[in-house]
Amino acid sequence: MSSKPDIGFCGLGAMGFGMATHLVKSGHSVTGFDVWAPTLEKFKAAGGIPSSSLSESAKNKDWYIVMVATAQQAQSALFEAEDGGIVKALPKGATLLLCSTVPSSYAQSVEKELKEKGRDDIFFIDSPVSGGTFRAADGTLSIMAGGPEAALEKGKWLLDELSAPTKLFIVEGGIGAGSNMKMVHQVLAAIQILAVSEAFGFAARLGLNGKDVREKVLSSEAWSWMFENRSVRTLEEDYFPGASAVGIIMKDTGIITSIARLVNFPASLCTIAEQVYFAAADRGWTPNDDSGIVRLWTPDPVSNVQSTSSDEDKKAKLKLVIGLLTGIHLVSAAESITFAKHVGLPLEQLYTLAVDAAGGSTMFKTYGEKIIPVLEGTGDGDERLESHLKNLKEAVDEAQRIKCPVYLGGGALTLLLASGENTRLVGLLKMYSVK
Amino acid sequence: MSSKPDIGFCGLGAMGFGMATHLVKSGHSVTGFDVWAPTLEKFKAAGGIPSSSLSESAKNKDWYIVMVATAQQAQSALFEAEDGGIVKALPKGATLLLCSTVPSSYAQSVEKELKEKGRDDIFFIDSPVSGGTFRAADGTLSIMAGGPEAALEKGKWLLDELSAPTKLFIVEGGIGAGSNMKMVHQVLAAIQILAVSEAFGFAARLGLNGKDVREKVLSSEAWSWMFENRSVRTLEEDYFPGASAVGIIMKDTGIITSIARLVNFPASLCTIAEQVYFAAADRGWTPNDDSGIVRLWTPDPVSNVQSTSSDEDKKAKLKLVIGLLTGIHLVSAAESITFAKHVGLPLEQLYTLAVDAAGGSTMFKTYGEKIIPVLEGTGDGDERLESHLKNLKEAVDEAQRIKCPVYLGGGALTLLLASGENTRLVGLLKMYSVK
Known part of the structure; x- marks a missing residue:
């Protein structure tokens, strides 16, 4: 069993697959969700734990990364899925990274909805990435992260895992600034x-x-x-x-x-x-x-x-x-x-x-x-x-x-x-x- | 035989055909040139005199109108045709209207070439038109005409024939201004x-x-x-x-x-x-x-x-x-x-x-x-x-x-x-x- 924290991951597309498998290689147990079954097979072969349930992928995960393609997909996965979605399943005090490229207004709406749903215990970070699939798989992405100071502090090690040493940019301005x-x-x-x-x-x-x-x-x-x-x-x-x-x-x-x-x-x-x-x-x-x-x-x-x-x-x-x-x-x-x-x-x-x-x-x-x-x-x-x-x-x-x-x-x-x-x-x- | 002046015409496309046949209807003898034989047939049927030779269309014509599609075509018809082209065939003191839409710099180059070729006896007018095919055939076009005063004076009756009463615009600035x-x-x-x-x-x-x-x-x-x-x-x-x-x-x-x-x-x-x-x-x-x-x-x-x-x-x-x-x-x-x-x-x-x-x-x-x-x-x-x-x-x-x-x-x-x-x-x- 890994001595490093378990991580939940949603969205194993070109970028997400690289990021998730990089975390696997770094010694994490990563539970990955995707809607596309062949990707889950591939993820399993790469040492990940495939999951076809969003709530399963999030259960007991103190760390969770969302890397879907659009704000619509993120919204559905976080809050609206049939099984309750990611947010409902995350344990108290979990850290949630939204790495998708979304409008800043959407990242801000997630912050608001977490609060409205009584889940502002979650440390939420708005942290889109850049660098292409190779750097995703290599853990050397550029990351633009914004959020409350406490969340950024808590999530920094994970952002560090995904980015190159000089390529983690903490953008001032809270949620939305990264986006x-x-x-x-x-x-x-x-x-x-x-x-x-x-x-x-x-x-x-x-x-x-x-x-x-x-x-x-x-x-x-x-x-x-x-x-x-x-x-x-x-x-x-x-x-x-x-x-x-x-x-x-x-x-x-x-x-x-x-x-x-x-x-x-x-x-x-x-x-x-x-x-x-x-x-x-x-x-x-x-x-x-x-x-x-x-x-x-x-x-x-x-x-x-x-x-x-x-x-x-x-x-x-x-x-x-x-x-x-x-x-x-x-x-x-x-x-x-x-x-x-x-x-x-x-x-x-x-x-x-x-x-x-x-x-x-x-x-x-x-x-x-x-x-x-x-x-x-x-x-x-x-x-x-x-x-x-x-x-x-x-x-x-x-x-x-x-x-x-x-x-x-x-x-x-x-x-x-x-x-x-x-x-x-x-x-x-x-x-x-x-x- | 018509009591109105004979006119030469080059370019019987959608606009030119309308203009030329309007002049025919107005009582002119119009000799029309085009490279497209069926158009010449149609022009003949409409009372025009078809010509498949540029120099024939210009011979003895005190009035000549060019209504081809491009500056390249105009240049070829005016100066470069195998049979010598329009300019060479025009009689001394003829009036030449260039009604095609061309760059002003091209209209100016025609003026220059006429001079260089010793044909500045020709009264040249730069007079593009607007209004569509119906108004072309109706003699109610809008015309934007520029040129030396003497040429504009001499050609005005012909510009009037082609345009509506209030739609002949003499643009100050000489050749190029109309264009x-x-x-x-x-x-x-x-x-x-x-x-x-x-x-x-x-x-x-x-x-x-x-x-x-x-x-x-x-x-x-x-x-x-x-x-x-x-x-x-x-x-x-x-x-x-x-x-x-x-x-x-x-x-x-x-x-x-x-x-x-x-x-x-x-x-x-x-x-x-x-x-x-x-x-x-x-x-x-x-x-x-x-x-x-x-x-x-x-x-x-x-x-x-x-x-x-x-x-x-x-x-x-x-x-x-x-x-x-x-x-x-x-x-x-x-x-x-x-x-x-x-x-x-x-x-x-x-x-x-x-x-x-x-x-x-x-x-x-x-x-x-x-x-x-x-x-x-x-x-x-x-x-x-x-x-x-x-x-x-x-x-x-x-x-x-x-x-x-x-x-x-x-x-x-x-x-x-x-x-x-x-x-x-x-x-x-x-x-x-x-x-």
Whole structure:
């Protein structure tokens, strides 16, 4: 028998399975619930204790982790399941981690419902994660945790187990703060995931082979974590189901844009991205990997494109793809950080966590450092963005010539054009600074 | 034999055929050129003189009208055709009307080339038109004409023949001014044409029958000329070829966005619209009527939707569609008029012509009057747009819930959100006032 505490776990999807089995490997007895029987079998084979009953999975568990896909699922599992659900079964003084990406308002509603149901003995933590399936299985996720101090203190060891040493971020502001931080991080993810497909699609229609594109992007300032991660699957057409479903980023994007509407923030590129995710859903791709959205641009594998260009021509075309991505990533950095400012989050903390998580990009790294002082009133934002504007213009010009949709490229371009004379950074930020 | 002057005509497409046959009916001998033989047959049947040679069509013609689809076609017909083209064949002192929608820079390049070729004896007028095929055939088009005074004086009778009494607009600024005026008018067209499909698509996915939608829109402030005109074909699925091809508005949108990039103007909604037109082109719909873009939302006829809603529910859903359209039309008015200001066009003239041409809408009529004083420095733009923001938010909320793409609705919403506290008109205009 394990000397480490027993843990209950709900939601053994791509991320949850990795997290739960990592805890098993660390020596915990983990009772895992999922609605999908084959997953439970797999979990058993990995040393976990499968459970097809929510209340069973929670009974006598002083520690419980919820990692389902949506707020709706969380609500059902916590409070509404036929067998009474997780909360009813948890012992007094249990610690409950909600690791799903949900609207901050939902995390706050859980806190309220616990109180209303007389279960404020439960130490509840709002702690969404980022980092992808590998880091989930490795216990090296980035975690954004918010909650009452007592809960955070009590749950810290478990958050530590799941995260890398420097990647546990305690976000001030109580329940909802972690989810808000995840939300502004997902601004980067929502835009940069679609940018992978837009760039590969544009490149394919320029006659560039996807492998050449990947190599070039990864060694340029167009690098992003998402591009490096997704492009592996794009090149292999590993979409069925792949590792991260269209439905997941579509859901996260919906959290961003619906909160943005509530608080009157113009989440321009995320709003554009969301419409394209809906178009992908219309094709029936919701359960497929998001790297397969490139099929909106070309039905053929991008790694099969036979380039007939001269070396010089190919170089010029690759430059267009780089210009497209860097322009989009620049604006996505502005959109994410201004949104964080808008909802009152600590900007330096966002920077530190995102630069090294799934939202990271070279442009975020470079321009995040310049954006934050402007928003905090200690910088003038005089940096000229003309070269990025010029490169993005050239890309959009060529896309127009070949009639290739560049949804994000067009959106980023109009924001840069709206920034005013000399295209200074402060002008771009003004497009988002609406208070 | 006709007592009225003989006229040469190049380009007997949907608009050109109407214009040319109208001139025939008015008693002119019109020699019409087209590359499409069946059209020439039809033109002959309508009393015209068909010609399969450009130089024949221009020989001895003191009056010549070019109404081809693109600048490329115009350039080829005017200067580059195998038989020498139109210009070479025109007699000394002929008057040449270029009625195609082309970039102003192209109209200016024709003026330059005429000079370089020693043909500045030709009275050249840059005179794009608007109004649709019925008004073309009726000689009641809106015409935006620019050029040297002598040319305008000489050609006025012919421009009068083609336009309604109050709809000939002489735009100051010489060659290019007419095309610029057409361009900013087409900002309205580019956005409002796509809005027709977006609204019908959204409505269909809400379970509304297209006939109910049309009736409601036409009697509300969501009215637009484009909606009234296109919706007839949408309801009948009259797309093959219909009356106005996707390729035409896609080309016009391309003129808008490429000039916008050149002069650093953020044509936000047109840029969004262009990407969706490219997506329609990807489906092979370039030659189909633009009212068929609704098929991006639903493959089924929108007039076949069986509503299962209660009357109250239906009313609420129709309100969402109205909110979507009015929000889009409001921002399209701002985009068109600020672009006109940006390129130095007379705003009152744009208002007068567009309000009564294909770009017209109730929102343009109402808000155009309020926008112009702000841009001319005689109004404060204090009008609150909150009710439009609220209605558009509700529409986009619901679209998100049912995962329906609303490209323009999302774009219009983020611009309104970016307008700042209280959503005042001046805030919206600032999003476009970049100088």
